[in-house]
Amino acid sequence: QQQVKQSPQSLIVQKGGISIINCAYENTAFDYFPWYQQFPGKGPALLIAIRPDVSEKKEGRFTISFNKSAKQFSLHIMDSQPGDSATYFCAASKGNTGGFKTIFGAGTRLFVKA
Amino acid sequence: GAVVSQHPSWVICKSGTSVKIECRSLDFQATTMFWYRQFPKQSLMLMATSNEGSKATYEQGVEKDKFLINHASLTLSTLTVTSAHPEDSSFYICSARLPSRNEQFFGPGTRLTVL
Numbered sequence A: 001q002q003q004v005k006q007s008p009q010s011l012i013v014q015k016g017g018i019s020i021i022n023c024a025y026e027n028t029a030f031d032y033f034p035w036y037q038q039f040p041g042k043g044p045a046l047l048i049a050i051r052p053d054v055s056e057k058k059e060g061r062f063t064i065s066f067n068k069s070a071k072q073f074s075l076h077i078m079d080s081q082p083g084d085s086a087t088y089f090c091a092a093s094k095g096n097t098g099g100f101k102t103i104f105g106a107g108t109r110l111f112v113k114a
Numbered sequence B: 001g002a003v004v005s006q007h008p009s010w011v012i013c014k015s016g017t018s019v020k021i022e023c024r025s026l027d028f029q030a031t032t033m034f035w036y037r038q039f040p041k042q043s044l045m046l047m048a049t050s051n052e053g054s055k056a057t058y059e060q061g062v063e064k065d066k067f068l069i070n071h072a073s074l075t076l077s078t079l080t081v082t083s084a085h086p087e088d089s090s091f092y093i094c095s096a097r098l099p100s101r102n103e104q105f106f107g108p109g110t111r112l113t114v115l
Helices: none
Strands: A004-007 A010-014 A019-025 A033-038 A045-050 A056-059 A062-067 A072-077 A086-094 A101-104 A108-113 B004-007 B010-013 B019-025 B032-038 B044-051 B067-073 B076-081 B090-097 B104-106 B110-114
Touching: A004 A086, A010 A019, A019 A086, A019 A108, A033 A062, A045 A056, A045 A062, A045 A072, A045 B104, A072 A086, A101 B044, B004 B090, B010 B019, B019 B032, B019 B090, B019 B110, B032 B067, B032 B076, B044 B067, B076 B090
Parallel strands: A010 A108, B010 B110
Antiparallel strands: A004 A019, A019 A072, A033 A045, A033 A086, A056 A062, A062 A072, A086 A101, A086 A108, B004 B019, B019 B076, B032 B044, B032 B090, B067 B076, B090 B104, B090 B110
């Protein structure tokens, strides 16, 4: 019930294309859904996040779509660039009740071809 | 804002020695910090949750006597890997949570290699 399932494991996209990464969760107590970007040898960096009372959030080329009833959320990277090549992790967390904890997906390695 | 630093960025040590890794929140006070371990091409594995002024909460399967965590101030948490062995070689990442919010900000990580 604590799992966050992420797909695909790896993704190759042409420059200018749309990258789509999907995640699904089980625990309805989660109330915060961030996406992190990680480059090799670096720590994850918060990219964008959404709360379950919103169905979509857009920041620049990055958009999160959230489907509360299906317990799914996805990251869309528009106009993908070679510099976007990195590993992306979705995550789900719940607040103070029962302790704060973040559960991470397995990660998606994105490669954007020039 | 919300910058988290780690020191050292990499360390090589001999088997049997202890290594201390520091995690600092530079521009905010973090009542809660987290320590993760990441193997190559894998996700982050939470090791423990560190609360300022109290004992850390360890995840199942993490040896508390081997991975000592101290959170003595609102801006500093340390992880000490005691009697390190080659299988402890990994990428260790800390994060700090903004008070009363869900956002976590991660440090740059520490690459530990035990010979």
